[in-house]
Amino acid sequence: MRVIDLHVHIAPYHMMRAEARRTFLLGKENREQIEGYSSDAAALLRLMDAEQIERIGIMNYISPGVIGPGPEVNEWALALVSADPRRLIAFGSIHPRYTTDPGGDVGRLVERGARGLKIHPPHQEFAANAYLNGLDGLAKIYLAAEEAGIPVTIHTGTSVIPGARSRLGNPMDVDDVAVDFPDLTILLAHGGRPLWMDEAFFVVRRHPNVYLELSGIPPARLLEWFPRLEQIADRVVWGSDWPSPGVASMRTNVEQFTALPLGEEAKRKILHDNAARLFP
Secondary structure, eight states, X not given: OOOEEEEEOOXXXXXXXXXXXXXXXXXXXXXXXXXXXXXXXXXHHHHHHHTTOOEEEEEOOOOTTTTOOOTHHHHHHHHHHTTOTTTEEEEEOOOTTSOSOHHHXXXXXXXXXXXXXXXXXXXXXXXXXXXXXXXXXXXXXXXXXXXXXXXXXXXXXXXXXXXOOGGGGOTHHHHHHHHHXXXXXXEEEGGGTTTOHHHHHHHHHHXXXXXXXXXXXXXXXXXXXXXXXXXXXXXXXXXXXXXXXXXXXXXXXXXXXXXXXXXXXXXXXXXXXXXXXXXX
């Protein structure tokens, strides 16, 4: 079965704060190999071939206070995906507190090849709906993405990275975003796990442009946390969160998912077709 993995954390590890890097790669016996992919797109593509992954979304974002990278992370990401823009999907990042022209920055990233944006409230230290409380630049980012027709992936759920503000991961904040930007495609990363799965399911069912993105959810617990997953199969996309803690490989998560008692049509939509429609 064809697979598009929309949430992979190949990152410029040299830009990370020491404690974030240590936590992120904790327990990885092949740490040097993983770090090597950040400067060797050909090796990354060979890994994708070996693990039968058609395309991946490469997630990075501006987070000087918690993760480390500033705006230079976009330069790194665009350079990496230039090796094969058909298979490597760059998610760009604009932080409303580190720019004077957030809307223009979005447009420039899209012109240069970014196919989506990433917002990470616990790591960027603002709520997904913080524009309601004075962070005007965030609204300009959403509006520019809406006008450009590119999806925005928003982290929901907790984080174990030192300094992360996990309370900002409640999916109900995204309900406001979906109300205020009804034509914006939103990918609800991690489904609010492990605290807010009901809220995530509600937001996806309520808003036709919100998708549940499954990265970071152990496949063995997926139907425990989302027992009605098949009902929303048209708006669920696959992600592994590899190589985050607890994720052995992109392929391992796929195999665990395909073993679940779901219909073949639902599996095909989730693993490939829905993402292919969003990122043609």
